[in-house]
Amino acid sequence: MIPLTYFLILSAILFVLGAIAFFIKKDLITQFMSVEIMFNAANLAFLTFAKSTGSLDGQIIVFFVITVAAAEAAVGLAIILLLYRQKKTIKTEDIQSMKG
Amino acid sequence: MAQFLFFLLATICIGAVLGMIISKDQAYNALFLIVAFVCTGGLFGLLDAPFIAAVQIIIYAGAIMILFIFVVMMINLRKGLEPEKKKWTLYFAVIVAAVLVLELVLTLKGALEPAGSSTVAELGSPTDLGRLLFTKYLYPFEITSILIIAALVGAIVLVKKRDKA
Amino acid sequence: MTDYFWLIPFIPALSTLILVLFGQKLPKKYVSFQACFAIFASFVVSLISFFGLLQTSHEHLPIIKNLFSWIHAGSFQADLALQLDPLSSIMTLVVTGVGFLIHVYSTGYMADDEGYTRYFTYLNLFTFAMLILVMGSNLVVMFVGWEGVGLCSYLLIGFWFEKHSAANAGKKAFIVNRIGDAAFLLGIFFIFINIGSGEFSVINQAIGSGAITQGLATLIAILLFIGATGKSAQIPLYIWLPDAMEGPTPVSALIHAATMVTAGVYMVARMNVLFTFSGSAGSIVAVVGALTAVFAATMALTQNDIKRVLAYSTISQIGYMFIGCGVGAYAAGMFHLYTHAFFKSLLFLAAGSVMHALSGELNMQKMGGLRKYLPLTYPTFLIGAIAIAGIPFLSGFFSKDAILTSAYASGQYFVWALGIFGAVLTAFYMFRLIFLTFFGNERLEPHAKEHLHESPPAMTIPLVVLAFFSVVAGYVGLPVVVGKNMDFFGRFLEPVIHKAHEVHLSLGTEWLLILISVAVAVTGIYIAWVFYIKNPKIPHNLVARFPGAHKLLYNKYYVDEIYNAMFVNSLIKGSETVYDHFDLKVIDGAVNGSAKATNFFGKVLSYFQTGFIKDYALIFLLGAILLLGYLLF
Numbered sequence: 001m002i003p004l005t006y007f008l009i010l011s012a013i014l015f016v017l018g019a020i021a022f023f024i025k026k027d028l029i030t031q032f033m034s035v036e037i038m039f040n041a042a043n044l045a046f047l048t049f050a051k052s053t054g055s056l057d058g059q060i061i062v063f064f065v066i067t068v069a070a071a072e073a074a075v076g077l078a079i080i081l082l083l084y085r086q087k088k089t090i091k092t093e094d095i096q097s098m099k100g
Numbered sequence: 101m102a103q104f105l106f107f108l109l110a111t112i113c114i115g116a117v118l119g120m121i122i123s124k125d126q127a128y129n130a131l132f133l134i135v136a137f138v139c140t141g142g143l144f145g146l147l148d149a150p151f152i153a154a155v156q157i158i159i160y161a162g163a164i165m166i167l168f169i170f171v172v173m174m175i176n177l178r179k180g181l182e183p184e185k186k187k188w189t190l191y192f193a194v195i196v197a198a199v200l201v202l203e204l205v206l207t208l209k210g211a212l213e214p215a216g217s218s219t220v221a222e223l224g225s226p227t228d229l230g231r232l233l234f235t236k237y238l239y240p241f242e243i244t245s246i247l248i249i250a251a252l253v254g255a256i257v258l259v260k261k262r263d264k265a
Numbered sequence: 266m267t268d269y270f271w272l273i274p275f276i277p278a279l280s281t282l283i284l285v286l287f288g289q290k291l292p293k294k295y296v297s298f299q300a301c302f303a304i305f306a307s308f309v310v311s312l313i314s315f316f317g318l319l320q321t322s323h324e325h326l327p328i329i330k331n332l333f334s335w336i337h338a339g340s341f342q343a344d345l346a347l348q349l350d351p352l353s354s355i356m357t358l359v360v361t362g363v364g365f366l367i368h369v370y371s372t373g374y375m376a377d378d379e380g381y382t383r384y385f386t387y388l389n390l391f392t393f394a395m396l397i398l399v400m401g402s403n404l405v406v407m408f409v410g411w412e413g414v415g416l417c418s419y420l421l422i423g424f425w426f427e428k429h430s431a432a433n434a435g436k437k438a439f440i441v442n443r444i445g446d447a448a449f450l451l452g453i454f455f456i457f458i459n460i461g462s463g464e465f466s467v468i469n470q471a472i473g474s475g476a477i478t479q480g481l482a483t484l485i486a487i488l489l490f491i492g493a494t495g496k497s498a499q500i501p502l503y504i505w506l507p508d509a510m511e512g513p514t515p516v517s518a519l520i521h522a523a524t525m526v527t528a529g530v531y532m533v534a535r536m537n538v539l540f541t542f543s544g545s546a547g548s549i550v551a552v553v554g555a556l557t558a559v560f561a562a563t564m565a566l567t568q569n570d571i572k573r574v575l576a577y578s579t580i581s582q583i584g585y586m587f588i589g590c591g592v593g594a595y596a597a598g599m600f601h602l603y604t605h606a607f608f609k610s611l612l613f614l615a616a617g618s619v620m621h622a623l624s625g626e627l628n629m630q631k632m633g634g635l636r637k638y639l640p641l642t643y644p645t646f647l648i649g650a651i652a653i654a655g656i657p658f659l660s661g662f663f664s665k666d667a668i669l670t671s672a673y674a675s676g677q678y679f680v681w682a683l684g685i686f687g688a689v690l691t692a693f694y695m696f697r698l699i700f701l702t703f704f705g706n707e708r709l710e711p712h713a714k715e716h717l718h719e720s721p722p723a724m725t726i727p728l729v730v731l732a733f734f735s736v737v738a739g740y741v742g743l744p745v746v747v748g749k750n751m752d753f754f755g756r757f758l759e760p761v762i763h764k765a766h767e768v769h770l771s772l773g774t775e776w777l778l779i780l781i782s783v784a785v786a787v788t789g790i791y792i793a794w795v796f797y798i799k800n801p802k803i804p805h806n807l808v809a810r811f812p813g814a815h816k817l818l819y820n821k822y823y824v825d826e827i828y829n830a831m832f833v834n835s836l837i838k839g840s841e842t843v844y845d846h847f848d849l850k851v852i853d854g855a856v857n858g859s860a861k862a863t864n865f866f867g868k869v870l871s872y873f874q875t876g877f878i879k880d881y882a883l884i885f886l887l888g889a890i891l892l893l894g895y896l897l898f
Contacts, residue, residue: 002106002146005209010110010143012204016197017117019886023193023879024121029172030129031878036164037117037133040140043156045208047147056228059149060237063229066152066159067244071251073164077171078255084175096876196886203893 007048014041028080028090032073039069106146113139126172130165137161151226266317269310270349271330273357274396276307281389288382297372300385304368304392308361315354326350326760327466329402336405343463348402352761355599356399356531359606363523364392366727370614371515373723374621384424384513391417395524399531404453404463407532411449411496414525415442421520422512434508441505445495452488455481469538479543486539486546490553493529498580499557499587504825506580510572514617517572522579522609527602530586534595537762541593548677551591555683558584560822562690566697567819570627571616574698578653579609581687585668588680594671595762596755600742601664603754607738608652608661611731615646618720618728619702623713629701631710636703638717641725643703645732650699652735654692655786660739662783667742667752670778674770685785692789700797744775 018037025031043062050058084090116136120129137160144153233241280303288296321328327350336343368388375384394417398410416439423435457463459481460471472482493499498506498521509521520526533540533550540547558581565577582605589598620627622639636643652661665688672681707714719725742754755762770778796803808815817823873884 002102006106006110007143007147008208009205010113012201012208013114014117015204016200017114017121019200020193020197021117021121022882023189023886027126029126029168029175030120033120033129033133033168036160037120037136040137040160043152044140044143044147047144047149047152049211050149051147056232059152059229060232062144062149062152063155063233064237064240064244066155068247070159070164071248073167074255075251075258077167078258081171081174081259090175092878095878196890199894200886200890203890203897206897207893 004048004052007044011041011044011048014038014044026091026093028083028092028095031092032076032080036069036073039065102146106143109139109142109146113143126175127169130168130172133168134161134165137165151229267314267321267328267349268317270314270317270328271332271347271400273307273310273314273361274347274393274400276310277303277389277396278393279303281386281393284382284386284389288386291382293381296382296385300389301365301368301372303389304361304365307392307396308358308365311354311357311361314349315358318349318351318354323760327353327402329466340461341457343403343405345406346402346464347397347400347406348465349400350761351758352531352534352599353400355603355758357396359603360392360395360399360524363606363610363731364388364519366730367515367519367523367610367614370518370617370724370727371513373721374515374617375513376723378513380424384421387417387420387424388516388519391421391520391525395528398528402464402466404456404465404468407535408449408453411492411528411532412446414520414528415439415446415496418442418509418520418525421516422509424512424516428511430508431511434505434511438505438509441502442495445492445502448488449492449495452485452492455485455488465535468536472538472542482539482543483546486536486543487549489532489536489539490529490546490550493532493587494553495529496532497526497529497583497587499529499553499584500560503557503561503580504828507573507576507821510570510576514572514613514620517576518610518613518617521576522613523606526579526583527586527606530583530590530598530602533587533590534599534762537590537595540590547591547593549591551588551672551677551680554584554587554591555680555687556584557581558588558687559683559690562687562694563818564821565694566690567815569630571619571629571632571698571702572613572627574629574694575609575612575616578612578691578694581691582609582653585665585684585687588672588684589668592672592675592677592680594668594675596742596752596758597664597667597671599758599762600667600754604652604660604664604735604738607731608649608659608735611645611649611728611735612653614724614731615642615649615728618642618724619646621720621724622717623709624716626710626713629698631708631713632702633705633709634703634707635717639703639719641719641728645725645728646703647699648732648735650695654695654790655688655782657779657783659736660734663739663742663744666744666779666782669782670744670770670775673774673778685781688782689785689789692786693793696790696793697797700793704798705801744779 015038018034018041021034021037022031025034043065046058046062046065050056050062080090083095087094089095113136116132116139120132120136123129123132138157141153141156141161144156280299283299284291284296291299318326318328327348329346329348331344331346333345334342335345368385371384371388375381378384391414394410394413396410398407398414401407401410419435419439422438423432425431426435453463456468459477460468462468471477477485491502495502506521506526510517512520540550561577561580561584565574565581568574568577582601586598586601586605589595589601619632619635619639619642622635622642623632626632648659652659655662655665669681669684669688672684709717742752744752820826873880
């Protein structure tokens with residue numbers, strides 16, 4: 001059997017990679033996608049613990065996380081579309097109207 | 101066998117994410133992400149969660165990424181955007197990354213049950229999941245359905261073109 | 266019948282509350298009805314309690330009703346307790362009875378005033394405070410009432426607060442009262458330290474069993490009396506009362522003639538055991554009272570403002586009450602308080618009626634010959650004047666005679682002589698007022714003459730009632746010459762007033778004293794008649810011959826100016842300096858400074874708000890890392 005620590009290490013690496021991607025990228029859509037990567041990393045961790053404790057609650061949580069992430073993706077993309085229509089750009093640097 | 105599968109899937113996953121980071125084109129980013137999600141689905145399967153693995157591939161790699169690709173196509177940028185160029189941000193990012201990985205690993209490791217890997221085989225069968233869903237987690241289940249409807253309606257309302265009267 | 270006596274203060278209190286909360290929305294007619302009815306109801310309860318008291322035997326007195334335990338701090342205890350005994354019963358009857366008549370009068374006098382509802386709210390509040398003062402069974406409750414009437418006095422004197430003189434008069438009254446109250450409080454503190462309780466019955470018992478020395482008793486008594494000089498306008502704190510005439514005339518009648526200013530006399534009578542035990546304090550009270558009586562009477566001689574004359578007259582008459590209390594005849598002092606309430610309020614209300622008839626004219630030099638125009642006001646005014654002058658068969662004669670006889674009997678001849686001299690002056694200035702106002706040539710302003718009319722029934726009926734009582738009220742305290750035990754008033758007060766010693770004069774001496782007082786009264790009236798009717802040139806000639814004396818009297822001995830120079834101006838200067846250096850710089854500086862600091866920090870923080878999502882996310886992440894690090898290690 002695979003030692004569960006490997007899964008956890010993988011989850012941590014994925015999470016950090018997602019975070020780095022968020023900070024490196026300049027366009028909104030890719031930043032959004034990196035957030036999805038972070039979600040997946042978290043899901044991986046949940047399932048690892050579910051298997052470790054032997055209870056199914058972790059899997060249920062992952063189920064809900066996936067569902068909610070789907071809903072959130074829909075709305076988030078709608079907002080990005082609206083932003084693009086307004087500002088004609090998806091470069092994050094140009095969206096600073098909340099300054100101050 | 102399982103070990104080999106694990107390392108294969110893990111490598112492909114990390115490779116896809118790295119590719120997403122390096123690539124400048126949004127369409128390529130989306131495709132790389134699909135690969136990453138499929139691998140993750142496989143990893144879920146390795147963790148005795150077949151149902152969740154199926155859900156992951158159907159919803160994440162299937163529905164969500166399709167949404168992303170639609171939006172990428174609608175925005176239709178000619179050229180991609182370059183990632184950060186300044187040197188100090190890269191170093192900073194590497195340091196932050198290292199620190200974060202270290203912390204996360206340490207935290208998570210400490211939370212593992214001392215039993216190590218468990219031996220329950222039929223852990224994530226749909227029957228058991230379904231039973232839990234409809235008894236213990238009934239309320240979240242119902243509320244999530246309302247949430248999805250809200251998101252649906254919200255997304256459509258947001259993007260609707262205003263009629264210029 | 267005495268069971269519900271404790272309701273007496275709370276009926277006006279309830280009326281006040283209703284007027285405060287809803288007064289602006291209630292129609293004027295209802296306000297008049299409610300305000301007057303509240304006092305009337307209180308009066309009825311007082312009357313019932315009085316009759317019940319008559320049937321109660323002396324062992325059961327005083328009847329105390331402890332409403333609730335107010336302060337309980339270690340060994341210090343003060344309860345809100347009301348007491349019914351002869352002294353408080355008389356006071357409640359006077360306050361509610363005369364108060365009711367004045368309320369009715371006010372409905373006519375203040376009918377056109379904009380602040381009508383506010384006026385009645387204050388009047389009811391005053392009645393409540395005054396009743397608490399006279400019904401309290403311990404010094405703390407009395408002090409609460411004491412302060413309450415001081416507040417209402419300020420509110421009512423400065424009723425027309427847009428007038429500078431009225432607002433200043435209100436302030437002056439309150440501040441001068443406060444000075445007296447400081448001494449009063451010190452007296453209360455001493456009592457609590459040495460006797461341990463403020464309850465009157467406890468205090469009386471303690472003094473009787475020798476808990477304090479005579480020296481300490483004298484100190485406490487003097488402190489309490491200083492408080493009384495503030496409230497009852499004696500030397501040295503009388504200066505606020507003449508200025509208080511800025512308030513509406515019914516207010517002057519109620520507060521500054523019948524009730525509030527007599528609170529000091531009530532207090533001394535209530536603490537009679539203390540004053541008698543102290544001995545010398547009583548003499549001081551009598552001498553101060555006598556000096557004030559004459560001093561104020563001299564100032565009344567030259568005033569032209571009809572209300573000022575009556576104000577000085579009040580100061581003078583209260584001096585008489587203190588003479589009575591000071592020589593040990595507390596019952597005589599209270600008797601004069603009771604009769605004075607009737608004829609003094611009658612005089613003030615009648616003066617208000619004259620002013621109302623003349624559209625607000627106050628100056629007697631601009632009056633004259635009014636007796637044909639004011640068929641109800643004139644006779645009632647005259648009755649009041651006769652009563653105060655001490656002419657036999659009216660109430661003032663009996664009470665003044667009781668005081669002067671006691672003064673003579675106690676051997677304080679100097680006090681008695683001053684009292685007699687004051688009686689001459691009293692008769693003189695009162696009839697000077699009558700003759701200038703109602704007789705002689707008409708010196709009216711044409712505008713006043715046009716609108717000359719008798720007052721409405723709301724105003725004249727109380728005048729008639731008060732005149733009736735000014736005549737008959739004295740018959741409850743007949744002097745010894747008439748019969749041995751005809752002093753019902755004194756006998757009624759016996760359970761409260763513990764007479765130290767009875768000095769009996771021979772019947773001949775008594776008759777002689779009566780004759781002397783009557784003679785001086787008649788002399789005063791005769792002199793006034795000569796000066797103002799027979800030979801009106803005499804006053805002018807006198808003023809021309811003695812301009813300095815006249816100026817001194819007319820300017821009230823310059824007492825106000827002396828006080829200003831000695832105390833007031835330096836205090837004002839001191840306050841201004843403190844204001845400049847402390848208030849403006851330190852306090853305002855602190856407040857403004859904290860605002861500036863907040864502003865500065867806000868600016869610093871706003872640098873973080875770049876509006877840039879990545880920056881926000883970065884801070885999230887850093888925060889999460891720090892937190893994880895903290896939890897791990």
